[in-house]
Amino acid sequence: MTDTPLLHTALHETHVRLGGRMVPFAGHDMPVQYEGILAEARAVRSGAGVFDVSHMARIMVEGAEARALLDWVHTADIGEAMPLGRARYGVLCNEAGGIIDDGIVYRLAGERFMLIANAANAERVYAWLERWAAERFRAARLENVTREVAMLAVQGPKAVEIVAAISDFDPDSVRPFRIAECSVQGRSALVARTGYTGEDGVELMPASADAAWLWDLLLERGVVPCGLGARDTLRLEAGLLLHGSDMDSETNPIEAGLGRFVALDKGDFCGAGPVRAAAREGTERRLVAFEMTGRGALPRSHSPLLADGAVVGQVSSGGYAPTLDINIGLGYVPAGLASPQQRLQVDVRGNLLDAVVVTLPFYSRPRP
Template identity: 45%
Template sequence: MDLQRTPLHALCRDAGGRMVPFAGWEMPVQFSGLVAEHTAVREAVGMFDISHMGVLRIEGSNPKDVLQSLVPTDLHRIGPGQACYTVLLNDNGGIRDDLIIYDQGETASGEGTLLMVINAACADSDTTWLKQQLEPRGLRVQDEKRDGVLMALQGPKAVGILEQLSGERLHELPRFGHCLLSLQGLSDQVFCARTGYTGEDGVELLLSRNDGRKLWTQLLELDVTPCGLGARDTLRLEAAMHLYGQDMTTSTNPFETGLGWLVHLEMPQDFIGRRALEQVAAEGPSRRLVGLKLQGRAIARHDYPVLHDGETVGIVTSGSWSPTLEEAIALAVVPTHLAKVGSELGVEIRGQVQPATVVKRPFYRRG
């Protein structure tokens, strides 16, 4: 199957991007090098092409009331200009995808508007399923990104650079807040959200195809570091942010993956998977996602066995060397009784058992 390419593909390649297949797309895994890109985001600013992700617009009468049947998070806790992180579930409470929902308020005709950003690997299946669930109930589900650009500008200097280009006081925009911006040299307004997947301050931007290319070039001229999938993964792992398909799947529920805070069982509305989650909440999960630090420099990779007293008790979901902490870190699913901070476990790496300790998450938290 031919790989899809984002509107920034040629610009990424021209900037030295090494391209690899990812979720049906050809994406840059690195530019100047993973550690250099990772450090740029932690200490200054980096930019990511995330145009492979899906962006949907959901419109109609009271869209939050209708969408509430599909997510466990109380959508009425957010208002216009605000957003929330949540998950889509199956009947067993398993996670179909994780996503962010942005409340854009009402149109001139009085209809409500929501934006939804979904993972690239799930974009087609999510879109089909959401249309099946929502359109018979009077909502319209449309592709908002179309052939446009989704870009992340991340790091302690990210907001300052965007203020320089917009003339707006964006430091006052709260976390998960969003707005429309006019940026110098661009034709259309830009959707700007103070969200990201790196554990740093920053924004995510939705632009037209041409404006996205112009902004990428402008940011390069301002010495913003282009970053690839490699740094994106190490940054999000240090911040203990979940990767769909590894740290959570249709076989894991929010309580097992440390996302129980997304489940608002106190609200009266029903949602897909509610009964299964009520049972888990009552009984407690039998397994949990934990953070591990490993001794030495050996790296625990996805699917490596986790051991206790010589027996396999769990599995690594994500693992890497942490450039910031200079330690090997991992996320793993283990039985609940072994999930306490300080529990001593082991990870089998190339036939050798490497000592590992359960630690608090996140591994890194910005000051």
């Protein structure tokens, strides 16, 4: 780490005022928790919670070649098949098929798109887009609006009705993986029906100047303030990968189990050759999800994974799943050991603990 001062989101003063426990995260001073990670996670599973995710990068891509640029750098089908107001998840690959970042592309208008990148990768992703815009897609314009626009993720079974009650957001038209403009008591914001918790909910993007006002308005409606700790717990329960832990530039989307987010049959895209080869021929290692067979020490990132006494890989994410009351994890093992029911062991500080491979997600919300 360098001595660069930590960045503050538009909600920083709010977090401090509310007693959030602030920690450095991806160059930002962010709340890891308020009341407590488990209480916040439970609030999101049972009601509604709000997370400041303004540290994530919001990059606008506009112009005649905006779509072509995104189709080149992102694995989803951004082409003709993506209607207005839609959102698609996918990854950005380097030429070798390694994952530079993952993120959602939103189509806001005819030739106007937004890409949300992870905070830790913000500069890398922006530079990557700039490079390709300069080399191949000169009619695409980029604008980083991360500082001007805030982002509040309102998540949980009650999130949608609460946001609908304070705005003109219409849940029947802005269905999951859609985005629209809305007005919250006269102040405009983008409302995206997306998130990173496994619950229904929205991500609200108001002007940064309106962020604290909107946050307080949500809290008045009973939404629970949540920190990044609960966000990590919830995303792991939902089986959602974290870039930098569960995938990186040495990992291709096929071995990360993200094949369904790669439009293999679309036109050429960066990294298509290696990714298509991986999809066709399989990969040596695979991401697996595992459950520990007993409560005990937690599997953590970098804990060795063993099969029949031999180290075969390592944990990429792990922890306690409060909704399921079990310990869970993700990790990489040889493809032959990646099938459900496979017995593994996790070496946690010298103790070998039993685990079994399961299918993702660990948790999926009850659906009507």
